[in-house]
Amino acid sequence: MNLSRRSMIGGIAALPLALAGGCGARADQGITIWAMGNEAASLPRLLADLNRPAGAPAVTVQPLPWSAAHEKLLTGFAGGSLPRIGQVGNSWIAELAAIGAIAPVPSAVHGLLTDQFPAVVETNRIGAAVWAIPWYVDTRLQFYRTDLFARAGHAAPPLEWDAWKRALHRVKALGGAGDFAVLLPVNEFEQLLTIALSAGARLLRDDGARGAFSEPEFLAALAFYKSLFDERLAPVASATQISNLWNEFARGTFAIFTSGPWTVGDLRARLPAEMQGRWGTAPNPGPRGIGSAAPGGSSLVVFRGSHAAAGDGDDPSWDLISRLLSPRAQLRFQQLTGDLPARRSVWTQAGLARDPVFASFATQLEHATAVPKVPEWERIVTEMQIVAERMVRGQFTVAQAGREIDRRADRLLEKRRWMLERGQAI
Known part of the structure; x- marks a missing residue:
């Protein structure tokens, strides 16, 4: 059910009362990505290696500290200043979906979910929609x-x-x-x-x-x-x-x-x-x-109010996410960050499946269970x-x-x- 931003925010006690604004459409043609930590530091190099089509929008990476990222996302939603794409901790997805800050993943890019650990994908599935594409994974x-x-x-x-x-x-x-x-x-x-x-x-x-x-x-x-x-x-x-x-x-x-x-x-x-x-x-x-x-890690989302929020899988934002999730990009991302790839097939390419220390993580992720998806x-x-x-x-x-x-x-x-x-x- 679609709600006004006011009713969404008013209905969730955990969110600040100041959240009364919205995400407006962006007039610029570039794509800004908010990312955190080591991923933000490595993303420019990864983007430089991507094979993007001629005329694709320029991409800017804005790094956020993990300690301030959650509050930045909420205040960005309130002030209508969210970017096109964001890295989001998987435990925040339910909250961001509930307040209407993120767009559901369009069916045109659901193929990105097929080479993933099931519990991680299930974490991002709320109601009838999937709200984020897993980017890297972890568990304990x-x-x-x-x-x-x-x-x-x-x-x-x-x-x-x-x-x-x-x-x-x-x-x-x-x-x-x-x-x-x-x-x-x-x-x-x-x-x-x-x-x-x-x-x-x-x-x-x-x-x-x-x-x-x-x-x-x-x-x-x-x-x-x-x-x-x-x-x-x-x-x-x-x-x-x-x-x-x-x-x-x-x-x-x-x-x-x-x-x-x-x-x-x-x-x-x-x-x-x-x-x-x-x-x-x-x-x-x-x-x-x-x-x-519990499965962990981060996912990539498209924020509502951006040009991609209409759900068009051909939109440049979803196209960029698709390219960041290609096996080649996932392998390069793992080499740059040391993160565990979201795509299971990349574990073999990265040598993780043969490393007994990391192979245990693959086994554990196959036995992971999504936690309740409430804000x-x-x-x-x-x-x-x-x-x-x-x-x-x-x-x-x-x-x-x-x-x-x-x-x-x-x-x-x-x-x-x-x-x-x-x-x-x-």
């Missing part, structure tokens, strides 16, 4: 000490929860009194979310209008998460209490931590030479085999982790924690229920 999995697991009798961390936990006890027994098996910072939601997705928890119900944190699957995940602290396999500590992650990992203070592909370069740069053959990556464990994870999601998982930490510290039982997370989620979703009742939510 286990980084582990191969030597410590070998000493405990395992070539790699087992992939079933029960066997995985038994292996952790063996690894912990190898260390000293202050050593643990796994690091699960109590101020980070990603680890509990991974366990919940692996347990098959749906997290929200009623079309994303209410929490599902009291359902059996999530309670099983909470109980398993809590047991890792109760059995002293994980320290009750926040990330800020770990003085140096790399040093503690090298010392064997813990044998597993969860992170994403950006950590590969950090470990190769920060660990001493003698440690380089002593770590690896592995998919997350699950109740009955390989577990799940309030980031606030909900923040509340989830606040309650989970209090549970770990003994303030809630598992059942009480589930009910408390539901209560907090339902409060955050009040506006969504109001909009659903009026047919104003996508």
Whole structure:
């Protein structure tokens, strides 16, 4: 259902009240791209390598810091100053689609979605439309000490929860009194979310209008998460209490931590030479085999109000995105940035499929699960982790924690229920 910008903005509590403006059509014939981080720095070189047709519009890259990008997108929408194309973190797509800031992907370019990881594409599918084209991907999995697991009798961390936990006890027994098996910072939601997705928890119900944190699957995940602290396999500590992650990992203070592909370069740069053959990556464990994870990364969008918003796949903006997603451009992009390609076929060309460290990420992405696609999601998982930490510290039982997370989620979703009742939510 199409809504006025005023009603869209008024219906979403998470957005600033100042959002009352709109995106006007651009009079210029050039294409501006907003991009962030290393991708913004590498994009001009990638664009220079593209084979673009004669007379194609000039392209300008405007870099944004990640720390300010979300607010810049919202204020740009309010002031009608959004560019033609933008790099958008996948967790922001639901919010931008809900307020009407981005245009749906036209059917003429849906072919770009066929060589992709299904969970990443599903993240960008809201309602009946796809709203963004995945550009690069990431997810979180286990980084582990191969030597410590070998000493405990395992070539790699087992992939079933029960066997995985038994292996952790063996690894912990190898260390000293202050050593643990796994690091699960109590101020980070990603680890509990991974366990919940692996347990098959749906997290929200009623079309994303209410929490599902009291359902059996999530309670099983909470109980398993809590047991890792109760059995002293994980320290009750926040990330800020770990003085140096790399040093503690090298010392064997813990044998597993969860992170994403950006950590590969950090470990190769920060660990001493003698440690380089002593770590690896592995998919997350699950109740009955390989577990799940949330898909991440960034996608390319076309903003409403630009010339491409009419949905014409031949528009220069969509043509440029198509060229940026070609296998050749994806390979060059991976070489420039080190990012994991969105297109699965490029993994082989880039040598990632043969690299055991990166091959685990491909396996994990094949088992990933899209998280609920509601604008309030980031606030909900923040509340989830606040309650989970209090549970770990003994303030809630598992059942009480589930009910408390539901209560907090339902409060955050009040506006969504109001909009659903009026047919104003996508």
